[in-house]
Amino acid sequence: MFKNLRENWRSFIAAYFFYFKRRLAIVFGFLEKGKKIFASLLYRQRGRFAQPIAHLWLGIFLFLGVVFSTAIEETVRGQQMNWDEAPAGNEVMAYGEEGLYNASTFATEGLRGEVVDYMVKSGDTLSSIAKMYGVSVDTIIWANSLSAKTAIKTGQKLKIPPVTGIIHKVGRGETVYSIAKRYGVEPQEIVDFPFNSFANDETFTLSIGQSLVVPNGVMPEDKPVVPQSSTYVAVVQGAGSGNFIWPTSGKISQRYSWYHPAVDIADKTGPTVTAADSGTIVSVIYSRFGYGNHVIIDHGNGFKTLYAHMNKIYVNAGDSVSQGQAIGQMGSTGRSTGTHLHFEIIQNGTKLNPLTLLK
Numbered sequence: 001m002f003k004n005l006r007e008n009w010r011s012f013i014a015a016y017f018f019y020f021k022r023r024l025a026i027v028f029g030f031l032e033k034g035k036k037i038f039a040s041l042l043y044r045q046r047g048r049f050a051q052p053i054a055h056l057w058l059g060i061f062l063f064l065g066v067v068f069s070t071a072i073e074e075t076v077r078g079q080q081m082n083w084d085e086a087p088a089g090n091e092v093m094a095y096g097e098e099g100l101y102n103a104s105t106f107a108t109e110g111l112r113g114e115v116v117d118y119m120v121k122s123g124d125t126l127s128s129i130a131k132m133y134g135v136s137v138d139t140i141i142w143a144n145s146l147s148a149k150t151a152i153k154t155g156q157k158l159k160i161p162p163v164t165g166i167i168h169k170v171g172r173g174e175t176v177y178s179i180a181k182r183y184g185v186e187p188q189e190i191v192d193f194p195f196n197s198f199a200n201d202e203t204f205t206l207s208i209g210q211s212l213v214v215p216n217g218v219m220p221e222d223k224p225v226v227p228q229s230s231t232y233v234a235v236v237q238g239a240g241s242g243n244f245i246w247p248t249s250g251k252i253s254q255r256y257s258w259y260h261p262a263v264d265i266a267d268k269t270g271p272t273v274t275a276a277d278s279g280t281i282v283s284v285i286y287s288r289f290g291y292g293n294h295v296i297i298d299h300g301n302g303f304k305t306l307y308a309h310m311n312k313i314y315v316n317a318g319d320s321v322s323q324g325q326a327i328g329q330m331g332s333t334g335r336s337t338g339t340h341l342h343f344e345i346i347q348n349g350t351k352l353n354p355l356t357l358l359k
Contacts, residue, residue, distance in 0.1 A: 112162045113195020113213070115143070120156040129158065136164040142219050143167055162195065163257075166217035169209065176204045176337060183217030186253035187337035190214055192260045204337065215257070244276040244357050245323060247307060248330055248341050252355075261351035262306075263358075265330075266340035273328045273341055275321045276305050276358075284317045291342065292334020295327055308342035309333050 118129060126146075130137045141147070143159045143166075152158070161167050166183050176198075180187040190196060191204055193213050199205040206212065250267030254260060279299035286293050291308035295315065298304050311331025321327060332339045345354045 113193075114162060115167055115211075116160050116162075118158045118160050120152050120154055120158060122154050124152065124154075126152060129160070133160045134163075135161060138218070139164045139166075162213060163193070163215050166214040166219065168212045168214050168217070170206045170212055172208055174206060176206065179206075179212065179214060180337075182220055183214045184220070185214060185217050186264070186266065186340075188264055188266075188340060189216060189254045189260075191335065191337055192254065194259045201335075243323075244305070244345060244354075245274075246358055247276045247305070247343055248273045250330070250340070253338075253340055256353040256355060261353075262308075262342050262344040263354040264340045264342055266338060267330060268339050270311055270330045270339050272326045273307050273310060273330055275323055275325050275327050276343075276345075277303070278323045279305075279321060281315050281317050281319045281321060281327075284313055284315065286313070287334055290334050292336060293328075293331065294334075294342075297321065297327075302348050304346040306342075306344040306346065308344075309336045309340060311339075 116133075118133075120129075126137050126140055130140055139161050140158060143161050146152075159167075165185075168179055168183070170179070176187045176190050180190055187204075190212065191198075193215050196213055197210070199207050246265075248265050248267070249271050250265045252263060253266035254264035256263055275297055277297070277299050279297040281295060282298045282304075283294075283296035285291070285295075291306070293310045293313055294306060294308040295310070295313060296304055296306050307327065309331055310328040311333065312329040313327065314329075315321060315327045330339055330341050336342075343354055345352045345357055
């Protein structure tokens with residue numbers, strides 16, 4: 001009895017399997033014929049339906065983009081920066097010539113790279129507005145084609161550049177070098193301003209019509225209304241309050257700022273670079289980018305000094321050096337527009353103004 005039941009059950013399963021197999025074969029046969037017909041139609045129409053199909057897929061992608069845009073934006077923001085660990089107060093992160101570093105704001109508006117419009121209020125003066133934005137009076141005068149005797153009026157709109165200097169619109173044939181020469185600054189100052197952009201970051205090529213910030217630039221036909229500080233001359237002698245001597249000779253081509261936490265000392269003859277204080281060489285790097293060929297000395301008391309853009313380096317990592325010992329030759333390697341030394345003094349990770357320590 002059980003044997004017959006088992007045989008009947010096997011026959012039943014086999015019949016149903018055969019039935020469904022035939023049905024599936026018929027369905028897939030229809031699908032295959034439909035696919036051939038559709039492919040043949042597209043081939044005969046030679047792409048007539050290609051555009052509608054492309055538009056259909058584009059519409060689907062746009063729909064998905066709108067639906068998931070919020071989630072994507074939150075994910076990207078979370079990856080870019082953890083705001084719980086963001087710098088406090090008025091300290092922000094900026095990207096300058098040498099990379100990412102902390103910088104403190106000096107103006108009410110904070111760090112910015114664009115020109116802003118200011119509506120003159122009752123009681124405003126050029127001096128008060130300049131102080132509010134951390135720029136010179138001359139900067140506002142030049143940006144708005146005013147004169148020293150021009151009186152501003154309530155309701156007047158003034159353009160305020162981001163830093164003291166000139167906003168220059170690039171013309172045909174102009175280069176960083178020609179613009180720097182026109183406004184009496186070193187090309188390196190223009191390159192180092194982090195909000196300036198270039199068509200080619202290696203050759204500093206400019207685009208016709210772009211606006212270029214020229215920090216500390218002066219209109220060639222004008223004399224500054226506000227007296228400018230005198231130019232320092234660096235010499236390899238004397239010691240500052242931090243026991244640092246001048247690391248080379250030449251003239252200061254660029255001073256310390258929030259986007260350039262160093263002092264640049266320039267001399268076309270490429271003089272010798274010496275250790276500003278005794279210490280140990282902790283880093284010797286040869287590079288075509290950023291600092292270029294550079295050396296870092298650890299002075300063992302919380303201070304480090306950095307010497308960048310050198311043409312030649314005479315020391316190796318691990319060497320002990322004494323104050324005034326030659327460590328290399330000034331050059332123009334890395335992100336540099338001319339022969340100079342980019343010199344930094346760093347105390348416990350904070351980049352100080354070398355001019356307050358080199359006397």
